[in-house]
Amino acid sequence: MSLLAVDEVYLQYGASPVVHGVSLAVAQGEVVALLGRNGVGKTTLARGVVGLTPVASGHIWINGIEITGIPAHEVARHGVRIVPQGRGIFPRLSVDENLRIGTLLNPAPDPRIRDLLHELFPVLGERRRQRAGTLSGGEQQMLAVARALLSAPKLLVLDEPTEGVAPVLIDRIEDALRLLFAEMRMGVLLIEQNLDFAFALAQRGYVMEKGQIVLAAATSTLRRDAEQYLTF
């Protein structure tokens, strides 16, 4: 049984349909990439998975429990977290308070994870009293990731974690994520346009086009075949 199972899901943005009958799965401990050009429905699908966009038809399961149609804050209780596009940090809360949001559902985070996060993202410790909005783009991304991981998710949805991040920092984030994914063994759905980044982390992936999955394969295959779908 997979951790996340999406079955024939249709999603709409307002009145216009965006995702048409997508099915995919993520197993525990697996990093799965979701690739595709701008506007093919990746973010809408991610929002659908975490309950922020209502599912028009189809089903979504977490660990065999159907979560279709329940509100986001209850989906969160099933261990699903999202690092949304544009990071979704709370700019007027302090860095520390942002991290505390992560522990609302997991009041006693694993001290090992906590230490690891501090080690990987020392800047968050240095600036803990600062308003999160004053951090740089990359630092905000680190904060968003750290916040999500502190809550010990079973499924982590990462929506374009490299978007707007300086190239030097992208490498650091990539290294940190690899370490954390290995340590925490959760399922990850990684939405990316940065193919190198995605291929470095994911074991397999899906390619979307016009709201549908057009290719599903292991990373090695994707490296070879994805070109035709993913040239920008």
Next chain:
Amino acid sequence: MTATVLTQIVNGLSLASILILIALGLAVIFGLLGVINLAHADLFMAGMYAVVLAQGVTGNFWFGVLAAPLIVGAIGFVVELGVVRWLRARPLDTLLATLGVGIVIREGVKLLFGAGYRQVANPLPGSIAIGPVAYPIYRLLLIAVTASILAGLAAWLYRTAPGLRLRAMLQDRETAAAYGIDPERASLVAFVVGAALAGLAGALMSPLVTVGPDVGIIYLARAFMVVVVGGVGSLLGLVGGGVIIGGGDTLAGYFLNPTIANAAVLVLAVVILRFRPGGLFR
């Protein structure tokens, strides 16, 4: 002369604390939910009638002060669930609907209690000497109580998990929801707390003014000025707004005739809004 100056300072402080107290509930609901609650004045009035009711049953003013936030908070609960919730992202509609809520509360109180005035006696008559000035005990107490409520509210907002949830929800509803914060519940909590504060303010003000169904209206415009002059969404702004309006009123009231003083403070508020629409303390 020093006595006069001292009196004016205490007067200004007293009026500022009263205005802050009255505007608190409005500021909480405006700041946390972005909702202009035009029923605020009538929730405030309902707090006074809660005292009338509790005092009638128990004979004790302080029971009324305890009962008012509970009763008015309960009204807020109903209003949020029944009205405000359905008008999210339609601020002007919320404004209009809460205007209706205010009318219903006011006329409801008239039906229940009659249109006549009610009396609430000063529970702490007498004065305390501050240097050369004797000042009413109850007013001094109000300054202290307002300061404590402010401190309590700040602690709740900035030091507790529910406060954190509220502030997160205020900034980004969706991400907050994705982290397990129920935005509907947080909104409900914010509205009920705002309403309860309005009720508490009414209860505490009841010995100072005339208790009648139309009493709230007098304060509505003033409370708005305090909130927007200081800056919406910040307790510091609220304090600043209260001090500016209250101090301005006391100062103008000392030098000018009351009608002109009244107009002068309103003009000041409009000018501040014109040049700093976000408020002075943001």
Next chain:
Amino acid sequence: MTSVDAPPDAPPGAALAKQRRINLGWSVLPNAVMLALIVAFPFIASDYQVGLMTQFLTFGLLAMSLDLLGDRAGLVSFGHGAWFGLGAYTLALTLERLPGVGGTYLGFLLAASVGGGFAALLGSQLFLGRQRVGGVYFGIVTLAVAAILQLVVMGWSSFTGGSNGLYGFATPELAPGLPLTGTQAPYGLAATVCILIYAGLKWALRSSLGLSLLAARQNSLRAEGIGIPIGRFQLLVFSAAGAIAGIAGALYIPVGFVSPDLFGLTFSTYVIVWMVLGGRGTLIGGFLGAIGLSFLETALSGSFVTLWLLMVGVLLIVVVLVWPRGAMGALGAVTRAIRT
């Protein structure tokens, strides 16, 4: 800070924009019925009712101007009654000094200019700055401005008559020998002005300027992006609404007195209630709301008093919640149902 929120079932002014396409008979019919009713009213109603109707027509015009402001500029004024008061006082003060035909026309002209000019002055401060003052803040500013004007009128009694109001000024005269006394002449004037302003507004809103206004109102961000000066649009609409409110106030003068109550929060609240219950975004909705509710109130308040206000409150909540387009929206739904 301009808050743009429309009732969810239809974008503002949509009815207007669509109307051109819809078969002509259906859009003309309600207007024709209204016109016929207004013309026929003095022949079927008692003098008392015609006198009352004259006042209510002025209220209707006031509500119409508030609707214009709300629909085309996204602004709700909580002190709109003050502009009505400005118009009424302007005409009364003019007639006090210059009785007769000249004073009448000068007074009406001044009433429109004072209403429009004051709105323009205030609007230039609120809308043209770096940060526009809009949404609820505009509401609060107008609330304060009305309160200030009321204090001025009450305080400056040598000029305005103070809390007493003004009485005994000369009767306005439309032409030598045609004074606005009795009930028929004031009614005729008020009705004519209302019809002309309504027709004029309808025409103006369908012009290219009106359509750009609509575009600006519907998507202020995008409009600003393509260089539509929203602040100037809001200023224009606010000035027009102020001028119309001023004219409405001047038309109130045949009642024979003016009082500072016109600047009060209660009166301004009533204007909002008329507009909302009548139906926002239709111009005619607020107009009919003012007339209908005022008549109902006059008929019922003697016996209901408290219950009447309670009902108004409940109705306000219900309409905003479930029928944001008010009575006109309901009427529209009914006509659509009949047609299909």
Next chain:
Amino acid sequence: MAQSSRQLRRIMRATFDRRALLRGAAAAGAVPLAGTFRARGAVAQNTDPIRVGAIIPFTGLETHNGLSMQYGLEIATGEINTAGGLAGRQVEVIMEDDGSDVGRGVRAAAKLVGQDAVEFLNGTLTSSVRTAVFEETRESQTLFLNPTYYEGGLCDPYYFSSGATPNQGIEPMTAFAMENLGKSFYFVASDYIWGTGSVAAAIPAVEAGGGSVVGEEYVPFGTSDFTAVINRIKEAAPDVVFPFVAGQDGITFLKQLSDFGVRENVEICADSIDELIVPALSNEVAAGIVNCSCYYMMLENDANQAFLETMRSTYGDDALIGSFGMNMYNNMKLVQAAADGLDEWTKDAITERLREATFDGPSGPLTTDPSNQHMVQNAYIATIQPDKSFKLEETIENVSPQAGCTVP
């Protein structure tokens, strides 16, 4: 409900019933209005009830007076109808709410006169509404009886007032105060016609009696904080504060005077604090206030006892009535006295007889002063006791009204 549907039917009927030009006819000097309709069909309509229009503030600033005025009106109407009505016709009362607002007050008057064709108006409370309605009734020559004490200045052949003029309330009060409380006065008044008019009447009264005025001050409606005023009072150190602050502001003022300890050195006298107001005051605030009024519930006379008994059995033991409510009653009873022995009701006959009407009721003897058509009546000075009861200190009998004008 029944009443409202009746009213609706009446409106429907009136819609198709063209009447003579209202104000146009009056302006042209035609026969007075309300009478016209009746007189025309007099023979056939002789048994129709006489309609009386009442203008009462049931909402707005003066809401708290509404019920008291309704009680007085209805009790009088009941008594009149039991006694056979006016000139053989029953009385039907139509009440309108003026919302304490001038525009609505005038509309109410227009409806009562123009649509309901009432024979006379009884009511109005705030001076602004009274003045506006007076302007209307003077033009339409409608009989109008005012129940409220006020600053005076309204005189017209068709206008009568049982409300006290300044010399019937303010002057006895200042005279009593100068004799018993002290000679220096501080006036605080609402910034409108009643407040300013009352102070204007009080100042010469104080000065004529050898007293001094150390301060006068006018506050806008809706004043809720009087600390600045109270400071000035403390600095001026008067013997007596005499407030003319209307509505709830007035009560707030008294509360705050007590809070700030002003009452320790300063006496308060008033002309507007009766049994209707004291429930809004705590015992500490109320005790010791001296007030002059033309009626109190505590007056010990048979008519008053009978009246209170009727009121309590009809409206409950908590029912209260103040001087405005009592004058609504008095106005009706004066009309009854005027109609006594009259075969046929006509406005001019009644008006003529009202000029000589007398009535000895709960508030003592009332006689019309024909020069200004206000009432010669008693003024009662009373002190509020620690338990908020009123103790009668002095009765000044049969004070002639000085309305500041005479009937043309």
